Amino acid sequence: MPEAFKRRNILWFDATANFKRFTYRDSITYYLERSKNAGVTDVVIDVKPITGEVLYPSKIAPVMKEWSGEYESGTKDLSWDMLTVFIEEGHRLGLTVHASVNVFVAGHNYFDRGVVYEDASKRHWETISYLPGGMTPITEQKKKYSAMLNPALREVQLYELAIIKELVQMYPKLDGIILDRVRYDAIEADFSDASRRLFEAYIGRKVTNFPADIFSYAPGGEVKRVEGPLYKLWLEWRAKVIHDFIYEARRELKNINPNIIFGDYTGAWYPLYYDVGVNWASREYDPSADFDWATPNYKNYGYAEALDLYTTGVYYVEVEKKEAEKLSDDVVRKTESGIKVGKESWYTVEGASELAMEITRRKTPVYAGLYVEQYKNDKEQFIKALKMCRKKSDGSMIFDIVHIINKGWWDALEKGLKD
DSSP states (O other): OOSOOOOEEEEEEOTTTTTTGGGSHHHHHHHHHHHHHHTOOEEEEEEEOTTSOBSSOOSSSOBOOEEESSSOEEEOOTTSOHHHHHHHHHHHTTOEEEEEEEOSEEEETTTTBSHHHHOGGGGGGBOEEEETTEEEEGGGOTTOOEEEBOTTOHHHHHHHHHHHHHHHHHOTTOOEEEEEOOSOSSTTBOOSHHHHHHHHHHHTSOOSSTTTTTEEEOSSSSOOEEEOTTHHHHHHHHHHHHHHHHHHHHHHHHHHOTTOEEEEEEESOGGGGGGGTOOOSOTTOOGGGTOTTOOTTGGGGOOGGGOSEEEEEOOOSOOSHHHHHTSOTTOOEEOTTOOEEOSOGGGSHHHHHHHHHHHTTTSSOEEEEEEGGGGTTOHHHHHHHHHHHHHHSSEEEEEOHHHHHHHTOHHHHHHHHHO
């Protein structure tokens, strides 16, 4: 059960997008003060981006000393600790300070950088995707920026647990930790030999025709998956893998600091989120009653009860459900993993927020989150979306401060959070 259902307005501070900016102490103070004045109550400091490097002096993970890429480039001054300053200055202002870690990912495919690229002993951790062209390592899929790992590998789980445990031990004054990318890459992952063996152990028998017993691709020019006899059991097993990790992470972190706020971020498109192996609903919600992809046992792997805080990305331009109804029938929108979506009401800020509140069954507070860049230059739609998040959930989450800074939308942020 969550420690408290508290109204929060959460602002995310991405690691690489703000790398140079937060190599200066006065920038940290300045932007925390601006955030506080705009109505932000909580800040999330990304300290483990997708490369698998970290922005604090870890003895386990490699430390990111420089970054040259999207938005920001610079070199880090290692004589002082960024996260300590964020915690001290945040607390001075009355802000709640969380650290965010990207879990099952360890490389940036656009820059061929990160743990799976630079540590040969961990290269086999990368996920193997079953694509129409055959089995393909994620590092060879250059249209995808995240070099995702195989969440089912025990050595991967133990490594990631060690990192987040070290983080909580190093920063006893840290208020919370929010996990991100505790998931599979997509429906095509992971089809390694290791995953096959683990799945066989779960179902108690050999898979005679792998991967076709899970799914295969229909012949022809159009990419179309054909479900095999074990497809739904495969989805169930993947959800169990993520469920078990979430509960293990909670136990381990609470043993170190019982007061740590244990949180998680996922996308809000639950009807399609089986695609990445995640059931973020309550155990009391049975998706098999609503969706044909879920087995009766799928509900057992809902993990809302494990969380003190849940933030979900209602990353849609359409705010009200009636806006989706007005879209033309040929409008196609895509989820993060590429699944196409039409005019569904849950694919709006309002509808997704309502769905999240419904299926988590009030087992954890829910904070609907926005991706600022989606609103381009439509400041009023962004304000409207922020107000909808606050109306339909326990508050709001904004990703990311870099977009507020670049657009100069501090007035919009304040209006959306305070009016």
